[in-house]
Amino acid sequence: MKLETQFPARDGRFPIDNKDGACKMTRGVVALLAVLASLGSSAAGQVPVPANGCYHSAFTPNYQAGGAYGHDDFEALAQKKIAIEMFYTGWPANRTPDFPKTQCDAIVQKDAIPHVTWEPWVNGYPFPLDGIISGTYDSYIIGYANAVKSWAKPLFIRVGHEMNGDWYPWGGKNNGGGTLGGFGDPAKADGPERFIASFRRVRRLFDSVGVTNVSWIWCPNNGSAPAEPWNQPENFYPGDDVVDWIGLDGYNWGTSQTWSGWVSFYDTFKDIYSKFTSLSKPMMIGEFASAEVGGDKGKWIRDAYLFNKLIFPRVKAITWFNINKETDWRINSTGSALSGYQAAISDPYYLSDIVTTTVENESGELPGGFRVDEAYPNPFNGSVIIPFVAPRGRQVQIQIMDVLGQEITSAAMQGQGAISYYRWDGTGAPGRSVASGLYLAIFRTPTVTNTKKLLYIK
Structure with a gap:
């Protein structure tokens, strides 16, 4: 899918100014104060990976503005409970720890797992992510980590998603791009290297205070912008030791945009899925949806959940982006779309509850x-x-x-x-x-x- 810079990010935000002359670059190493505890049950550790099936998940904004539907509304429309609810939260300008406990509590009360898409809208010099790498945000991250630890329930955190796009300030394009020699290994592109360094720093700061209840998602977009060799998603992978789940984002924009066309679910995800099947990580469709215009959305939805089941068995959670924004992504954009979603998700392969056992061997x-x-x-x-x-x-x-x-x-x-x-x-x-x-x-x-x-x- 061709991506262009003129459309906004999925959550509606736009890049911010990346200038912060007061931030001085350093290359210090974060000292670990505690060893990551062994993973326990879902009550005290990470979210279990289902041995069979795939978690039913959705982004369900808890407000009505823009034609959005909340958790209860979505489940009523889908005629099926969701196991995971995704939402967005940004890093605040005042750098005060702001773990969204109230929203996470509300999701848990609905018998679901929170999936926090944690967006680093940060300032740094000369590039945004230098603010994280230099340690400017350490106190904010540690405070957030301590709040997560005190909350003591399992959740997902997806930090810096779609980093291979050019629409977020944490994207590789906005952090040195394909330039060589300005950061880290002189043989590797600076943009991906800065992203890797910032992701690893965030994860290690959480580890340093003994956080064990987070499942960390690393989540590129299915298409890169710019579509250049240095900006391919595999170049941003921060390492097996800091990634728990591999997320994949992608959309069928249909003919809703001047630059877009109708693309099947299979064609949306086949290439990026195949890039990461060699890694011993469960996968998640971090967010996806289809436009209404340009094809049969109801059929697209039915095919999507069928193909996901048959063709992408490593995908263990799949998250519908349910909002009327750039186009009408909602499952009830038309009656045929809604009936297609209801039929597709009625398959018991799509799980409404978190499992109590996990995958032990994914090698086949x-x-x-x-x-x-x-x-x-x-x-x-x-x-x-x-x-x-x-x-x-x-x-x-x-x-x-x-x-x-x-x-x-x-x-x-x-x-x-x-x-x-x-x-x-x-x-x-x-x-x-x-x-x-x-x-x-x-x-x-x-x-x-x-x-x-x-x-x-x-």
Whole structure:
């Protein structure tokens, strides 16, 4: 999706002046005063990652201005409870710690988990994020961290989201961009390096006061602005040791803007999702929605939640952005949109409550050294490849079946003790192309069965 600088950020804010001549750069290291405690239950530690399913989540502004709907209104429209509620809060100009306890309490009273999108509207010199890196905001961050620790309930914090865009003061473009040699490693772009340094400083300051109840989200946008090599989202990744969840943001703007066109959910997220599947982190759609104009929004919504379930299994929470702003993002922008949302989210795969058990193994490894990886591309309209690993000499029976249980085709392959590939071209015996739809690829050994879902689109 092409992004332009002229539209405002998702929460309606615009960049601020980044000049603060009084802020002197330093390169001090924050001393850790306490070791991060071991994670406990959801009552005292982080939000559990569901082994099966995906949390139903939404941004539901608690006011009516601009056609927004609050928590209760949204659930009534959706006909389903949300497990996570996202909202925005900015760093104040007076640098007084302002953890939104009242709003978090209200969300917990609704039996949901708060997701705080914490926006660093900061001043620094010569770039905004220098204010964080230099330590100017340390007392504010530590005060906020102590308030979070005292609150003592699990929550998400998403700090500095969409950093690969140019519409926020914390974005790489506004913090040195692709310039080399002005900060950190002279071989790396200064903008991403400043973001990484600021993210890590915030996280380490929380760690230093013993905060253990935050699940930290690092969340790039699906498209980068500017779309230059230095500004690709992977260049902003601050490290496994400071990230708990990987968030992904993206929107179908339809034809609501002069620069936009209709884009499917799959095309919105496929590239950025694939960039980070190698990391051992759960993923979250941090915010997403569809415009009404330019296509069938109800169908887009139904397809979105179906594709998320079938194609993006690492996504463990998905957050609808429910407001009428640049365009009407609401689930009830029309009756067909609302019925589409209600139908999509009625799937029990989308969880209304926080689980009590968590994912223990996301590698796909099965007993006996047998593993079936994700199919690609999926959805497909030519052929699809499914990688698998089986012990050398182990017989693997493969069936392609439709959702009615009828066999389309079958094959037998021998395990190689390394990765092997099964390819299906969307045909059945005797070589006739199948109809568009959902199919099952079933891999069997004498002791294990594993099934992958395939979506064929002509």
